Amino acid sequence: MSKPILLLVDGSSYLYRAYHAMPDLRGPEGVPTGAIHGMVAMMKRLRDQVAAEHAVCVFDAKGPTFRDEWYPEYKAQRAPMPDALREQIAPIHEVVKLLGWPILEVPGIEADDAIGTLARVAAEAGHAVVVSTGDKDMAQLVNADVTLINTMSNESLDIAGVTAKFGVPPERIIDYLTLMGDTVDNVPGVEKVGPKTAAKWIAEYGSLDGVIASADKIKGVAGENLRKALDWLPMGRKLVTVKLDCDLSGYVPEWPALEALALREVDLAGLQDFYTRYGFKTWLKEVSTALAPQPAPAASNGDLFADLPAPAAAPLDSRYDTILDWAAFEAWLAKLRAAPLVALDTETDSLEPMLARIVGLSFSVKAGEAAYIPLRHEGPDAPQQLPLDEVLARLKPWLEDAAAPKLGQNLKYDTHVFANHGIALRGVAHDTMLQSYVLEAHKTHGLGALGERYLGRAGVSYEDLCGKGVNQIPFAQVEVARAAHYSAEDSDMCLQVHEQLWPQIEAEPGLLRVYREIEMPTSALLARIETTGVLIEAARLQAQSHELGQRLLALEQEAYEIAGQPFNLGSPKQIGEILFNKLGLPVVKKTATGAPSTDEEVLDKLAMDYPLPAKILEYRGLAKLKSTYTDKLPLMINAQTGRVHTNYAQAVAVTGRLSSNEPNLQNIPIRTAEGRRVREAFVAPPGHVIVSADYSQIELRIMAHISEDPGLLRAFGEGLDVHRATAAEVFNTPVGEVTSEQRRYAKTINFGLIYGMGAFGLAQSLGIEQKAARDYIDLYFNRFAGVKKYMDDTKARAAELGYVETLFGRRIYLPEIRGGNGPRKAGAERQSINAPMQGTAADLIKLAMIAVQAALDAQGKQTRIVMQVHDELVFEVPAAELDWVKAEVPRLMAGVAQLKVPLLAEVGVGTNWDEAH
Known part of the structure; x- marks a missing residue:
């Protein structure tokens, strides 16, 4: 049974971000409303995305906090809150409450500390915790029970995600922040030390204390600055550490119980008044419709649907049939066979594609004409239905007829569903989700959103039909009449949305190519890759888990012997009692409430002199490894196939890149021994090997092609080490005399410019003065003038059009490049430089997948693509086909496009993914 979720929202972080992210909107009376609009959108989206029963939106209270007492200069340089934002604070609090969210403000502490404390208490009480924030400091809270999400960037960070993003695991984020400092909060760090240097030092020396202990060994200006900061670092660490043991009694009723934080029903009447006052017309229409009297649904199934709204009326000229007999079925089958294009939709008993079974089917052959075939509805009032197996x-x-054109919304899912019943869906001609994605990747692509955008109606939602949360019922228990309307309307809307979107795509040759030659074939191929799955050696992971479990038990006993009694190694309170009350260990620091702290920094320091803190730290590290990796992956193995089947999300990233989930293959860490050990469990079956093929320096090659810079073209054309060649140009040094330090600088500049890095970012990355970084960039542009011209031309064209394009015609819209303020516009300009390269790389790997699979099929090969991760394809290869794969796959990948520089794909071979990578 899954854990209940507590959703914690960093309201203070989001109201500032909403204010700066939104244009200067004004209500009917001229009052500013941009931040209000952003907060409402975020809070509504969160309720839809996260199935939480308990939640709270936490804001900073007015007045000083304990950090101001520790360090009077804390946040001293922060600009006062803009008046336009201050005016919106009270309305934001009002509307958040109307949307059903509890609000929390605790004087004397920051929102971060309240969130950290709530997260700890909830996790100890058995909750999964989701923290919604845009604040990097909160990454220190992430563990096996706590995840961060950012609704403004659609980013989700678990342990692996934090490690991948920052280069350090969550338990080292405090050390990382201490070294860098925080200019926003006026917390000094080590001068000139940025994210890369901080992560590098921590990786090399293990922790902040390890860095401090090795300060004399660190050379150069960075080492000098570190030694100057040694006296300050303990206070810096104290300031950036989120408190986990604040006293919230008096602010959270019945603390530490969490029942008072239950999400409430939305106050529709209150929202109607609020949206009227502030001029939010679309949302006003939404709540007004919800408040309007609805006709009572036909009585059935007792009170099962008493709290569910009746379905919205279909257009007057619509005809939705329910097929309950063979005569009606045959009549509709004749329509399907005669129609030039049929929209279809499956209703199922699961969202998991590999497990979902059909409950009903709907079809639409023209606008307003659709039908639903109920097949597995149950309940006392369910009518007699046609037998599932015979209908299928x-x-x-017809379903397997490649000459019968079919349309759907995310048909990759339906392809899996039909396959679960032994049907290979063919003739997939169109997918409205992918049409929307190709036209407007920056918008949402759900059918309801598309219907509202293009047809002026969103239709009945799944939640309208089945309810939400713990009260949600299975689709099979939905009254057939309601289910028929819902499903038939979906197919009808899908067909009508297609009629709006398809002409727009046809009119643009570039978009047509992306849709027809890249996205549609990729969707079909991803269904095959997902179905194949990847073999996981559960025994290896289980053996590791067993070893870890034995070691954890031994550590417990060793800790008990040192302590003289049993105690809970996961309880900070019990640890504190043992360490400080019973054993009398020195108190290193105290919490906000004055209690001795037992955080990792304290245990690290005490572990240098005392055995018990060292045992506790070892226990924590091994327990995280066990729960996150070695325990979880074996549980995700499909019992029928013996494999793990990820889901590739195709319509998410605006650049065209794929993402994967359950499991997220793209976030398995590769820089750590633990991550590599996890990859060792992705194995080949007997008689096979794993082959990894990925593009070499793909985005730099694309930069050379697009910019046509002679220096870059020559370096790649002659097969030189491009970073060494760049260094030779920038430092005016013969290639053979380039030092490793010069090559490192050149590599940082090469990759930095791809992501629009300026002098400030380069200075932080290299740990040098900003003026020196500017000089290096000027030298680079003097030698690589084509790159500078590309960047200037791209920004100008993006500002003119509002979007950039990949080499294949994919459009990446940048709304802020024309309408944003200074920081937002600058961010969009940086994105305009990188997006064509990242988007082209995404197009290339998709084309490579398609080309390789076509060759495998044409030649009857048994080699199978089992994973796609960023610029890498992973294959399961029979030993007899290895030579063919090693020769042909790189050739096919290099041949999917003709650039002005050679495309290069490299392969590795092994018995598992780690060996092959």
């Missing part, structure tokens, strides 16, 4: 048997020839 009669439909199978």
Whole structure:
């Protein structure tokens, strides 16, 4: 059974971000409303995305906090809150409450500390915790029970995600922040030390204390600055550490119980008044419709649907049939066979594609004309339905007919569903989700959103039909009449949305190419890759888990012997009692409430002199490894296939890149021994090997092609080490005399410019003065004038059009490049430089997948693509086909496009993914 979720929202972080992210909107009376609009959108989206029963939106209270007492200069340089934002604070609090969210403000502490404390208490009480924030400091809270999400960037960070993003695991984020400092909060760090240097030092020396202990060994200006900061660092660490043991009694009723934080029903009447006052017309229409009297649904299933709204009325000229007999079925089957294009939709008993079974089917052959076939509805009032197996048997020839064009919304899912019933869906001609994605990747692509955008109606939602949360019922228990309307309307809307989107795509040759030649074939191929899955050696992971479990038990006993009694090694309170009350260990620091702290920094320091803190730290590290990796992956193995089947999300990233989830293959860490050990469990079956093929320096090659810079073209054309060649140009040094330090600088500049890095970012990355960084950039542009011209031309064209394009015609819209303020516009300009390269790389790997699979099929090979991760394809290869794969896959990948520099794909071979990588 899954854990209940507590959703914690960093309201203070989001109201500032909403204010700066939104244009200067004004209400009917001229009052500013941009931040209000952003907060409402975020809070509504969160309720839809996270199935939480308990939640709270936490804001900073007015007045000083304990950090101001520690360090009077804390946040001293922060600019006062803009008046336009201050005016919106009270309305934001009002509307957040109307949307059903509890609000929390605790004087004397920051929102971060309240969130940290709530997260700890909730996790100890058995909750999964989701923290919604845009604040990097909160990454220190992430553990096996706590995840961060950012609704403004659609970013989600678990342990692996934090490690991948920052280069350090969550338990080292405090050390990382201490070294860098925080200019926003006026917390000094080590001068000139940025994210890369901080992560590098921590990786090399293990922790902040390790860095401090090795300060004399660190050379150069950075080492000098570190030694100057040694006296300050303990206070810096204290300031950036989120408190986990604040006293919230008096602010959270019945603390530490969490029942008072239950999400409430939305106050529709209150929202109607609020949206009227502040001029939010679309949302006003939404709540007004919800408040309007609805016709009572036909009585059935007792009170099962008493709290669910009746379905919205279909257009007056719509005809939605419910097929309950063979005569009606045959009549509709004839329509399907005669129609030039049919929209179809499956209703199922699961969202998991590999497990979902059909409950009903709907079809639409023209606008306003659709039908639903109920097949597995249950309940006392359910009518007699046609037998599932016979219906599918009669439909199978049409479903598998490649000459019968079909349309759907995210048909990759339906392809899996039909496959679960032994049907290979063919003739997939169009997918409205992918049409929307190709046209407007920066917008949402759900059918309801598309219907509202293009047809002026969103239709009945799944939640309208089945309810939400713990009260949600299975689709099979939905009254057939309601289910028929819902499903038939989906197919009808899908067909009508297609009629709006398809002409727009046809009119643009570049978009047409991306849709027809890249996205549609990729969707079909991803369904195959997902179905294949990847073999996981559960025994290896289980053996590791067993070893870890034995070691954890031994550590417990060793800790008990040192302590003289049993105690909970996961309880900070019990640890504190043992360490400080019973054993009398020195108190290193105290919490906000004055209690001795037992955080990792304290245990690290005490572990240098005392055995018990060292045992506790070892226990924590091994427990995280066990729960996150070695325990979880074996549980995700499909019992029928013996494999793990990830889901590739195709319509998410605006650049065209794929993402994966359950498991997220793209976030398995590769820089740590633990991550590599996890990859060792992705194995080949007997008689096979794993082959990894990825593009070499793909985005730099694309930069050379697009910019046509002679220096870059020559370096790649002659097969030189491009970073060494760059260094030779920038430092005016013969290639053979380039030092490793010069090459490192050149590599940082090469990759930095791809992501629009300026002098400030380069200075932080290299740990040098900003003026020196500017000089290096000037030298680079003097030698690589084509790159500078590309960047200037791209920004100008993006500002003119509002978007940039990949080499294949994919459009990446940048709304802020024309309408944003200074920081937002600068960010959009940086994105305009990188997006064509990252988007082209995404197009290339998709084309490579398609080309390789076509060759495998044409030649009857048994080699199978089992994973796609960024610029890498992973294959499961029979030993007899290895030579072919090693020769042909790189050739095929290099041949999907003709650039002005050679495309290079490299392969590795092994018995598992780690060996092959």
